[in-house]
Amino acid sequence: MIYDVAIVGAGPCGLAAAARLRESTPAALFTDDEHARYWRRFNRKESVEKERKSGKQKSRGAASSEREPPGRSMIVLDAHSDQWMSAWKEKFQHFEISQLRSPLFFHPDPRDRDGLLAFSHFHDRTGELQEIHNVVGKEVSKHRTKKKRDKKVARHLRIDDRDRVDYFTPSSQLFDDFCDDVVCRYRLRNLIVQARVQYIEYGHVGSKIDPQLFALTTDEGMMFSKTVVLAIGPGSKPSIPRNCQLRLEGEQGSVCHCFDTTGASCLPDHVLRKIGEGQSTGVVVVGGGLTSAQIADLALRGGVKKVWLLLRGRYKVKHFDVDLEWVSKVRNQQMSVFWSADSDEERFDMLKEARNGGSITPLYDKILKRHVASGRLELLTDTHIEEGMWCGASKTWSIILSSSSEQEISLPRVDHVIYATGSAPNIHDVACMQRINENHPIDAIGGLPKITEDLMWHEDIPLFLTGGLAGLRLGPGAGNLAGARQGAERIAWKIDELLGTSQGGPLNAEQVNKDLPRPSATSTPQTRAALLKDRNEFTGSFANQFEALSMQDDEVV
Structure with a gap:
């Protein structure tokens, strides 16, 4: 069987791509004023909001279920499960995360920017929304600072208190239920095959017309597809750093990475046994991001007497893991600056500056400070493990720390060490991409590949990357x-351009020899011109969708 699209990964990025490929009328990626300009351009008689007020639009589920999804065939391959978002849900349950960090307007639904907000109201679940305090208006101050506090602000950059409704975060359960609703509306339930992709190759399949296809070798057999979407996150599983300075030769000792653990606790049996017996226990957590704070809190609530949280850098408190100007409603203006950079090297520097290492939310900052006040938690900034030796007899670590002041600190006996360090996206760490890298190499910066503006591996190779690996775009x-939905939009436009009108279902081996078009060929010059025109209308330009934000004809007061 040969599919039109094969998606590798059933997480948020994979779900966003699959849903967008089955949505013929996606919402714009711009702010409310920009969205209004989009409707005016198309001269629609009624906007979605007017349809709602006039009662002409049915409930979201009913209206969407009446639309037949496009017939383009699709398969989703996921190593973890045959269910959408299974790894995501497992991590949230494991770390007991009750609330998302992202605001309401970031979600995988392609049809409605405010879909998650509408879902919460429709099901009377607004009580599960948590306000992000001290955010509304802060974006404007950043913009005004850059404009030297010019009082004249373009209409599309204004922020007022009515936008406060967007700066809430949904509960984990609400977001999961909303994603399930997206899966049902776009009929994506039975697309996933649990299989680990081992190799991805692109080339001829040996037929008479010799079409170019992708062959995906998995532990469940081989799959064929015209296009592939790689939606696998950073590309490699976070692990204990090689330079951790713990002596792991011989008996490894009690140490783990938080993403390696399974079950209901990050603590090993011997620590749980000591807690049950009422003995004193100590745990070291290494990491400076939100996950490390969540694990420290979990350990203390689980009965550990003392936790040391080691941060290699400063202790940073932020609502989001990137600066506000990249997350708020004016993020498109900042993205236009990013896209207009002179080189990918400059973009890479902007990426590093915007993320600036791990950070902790104000909510968990309060939680950690309560633990510090109780004496059960110690925060050590600019500190790393200088040496760690494991004693098998007592099942404890002897650990020496080193700080930026070059002062060595000896900790009391430690029962367990947990690493909560992240993993930077790196295409060279993606095992299934090794053969593509060998046969069709492209340049990369810091592990981020220099893919095309359409997120394709190469102009002649319809392999798309989304998520962290597409950071340069x-x-x-x-x-x-935020990137999941934006990436899905770009990918869907290009796949529509490459494949044209959907074929209606998966092809078998006999059909491919008869009527399978090459993935790199568009049907006709007329079709290509029509697609480009539609795309220009929607994004503002063919290559750079953010050029539409200049809006020089808008009123400035």
């Missing part, structure tokens, strides 16, 4: 929910 939010 999607910006600092590439690995977040």
Whole structure:
């Protein structure tokens, strides 16, 4: 069987791509004023909001279920499960994360920017929304600072208190239910095959017309597809750093990475046994991001007497893991600056500056400060492990720390060490991409490949990357929910251009020899011109969708 699209990964990025490929009328990626300009351009008689007020639009589920999804065939391959978002849900349950960090307007639904907000109201679940305080208006101050506090602000950059409704975060359960609603509306339930992709190759399949196809070798067999979307996150699983300075030769000792653990606790049996017996226990957590704070809190609530949280850098408190200007409603203006950079090297520097290492939300900052006040948590900034030796008899670590002041600190006996360090996206760490890298190499900067503006591996190879690996094209939010939807939009436009009208279903081996078009060929010059015209109308330009934000004809007061 040969598919039109094969998506590798069933997480948020994979779901966003699959849903967008089955949506013929996606919402714009711009702010409310920009969205209004989009409707005016198309001269629609009624906007979505007017349809709602006039009662002409049915409930979201009913209206969407009546639309037949496009017939383009699709398969989703995921190593973790045959269910959407399974790895995501497992991590949230494991770390007992009750609230998302991203605001309401970041989600995988392609049809409505405010879909998650509408879902919460429709099901009377607004009580599960948590306000992000001290955000509304802060974006404007950043913009005004850059404009030297010019009082004249373009209409599309104004922020007023009515936007406060967007700066809430949904509960984990609400977001999961909303994603399930997206899966049902776009009929994506039975697309996933649990299989680990081992190799991806592109070339001839040996037929008479010799079409170019992707062959995906998995532990469940081989799959064929015209296009492939790689939606796998950073590309490699976070692990204990090689330079951790813990002596792991011989008996490894009690140490783990938080993403390696399974079950209900990050703590090993011997620590749980000591807690049950009422003995004193100590745990070291290494990492400076939100996950490290969540693990420290979990350990203390689980009965550990003392936790040391080691941060290699400063202790940073931020609402989001990137600066506000990349997350707020004016992020498109900042993205236009990112896209207009002179080189990918400059974009890479902007990525590093925007993320600037791990950070902790104000909510968890308060939680950690309560633990510090109780004496059960110690925060050590600009500190790393200088040496760690494991004693098998007592099942404890002897650890020496080193700080930026070059002062060595000896900790009391430690029962367990947990690493909560992240993993930077790196295409060279993606095992299934090794053969593509060998046969069709492209340049990369810091592990981020220099893909095309359409997120393709190469102009002649319809392999698409989304998520963190597409950071040089999607910006600092590439690995977040913001990047998931933006990446899905670009990918869907290009796949529509490459494949043209959907074929109606998966092809078998006999059909491919008869009527399978080459993935790199567009039907006719007329079709290509029509697609480019539609795309220009929607994004503002063919290559750079952010050029539409100049809006020089808008009123400035």
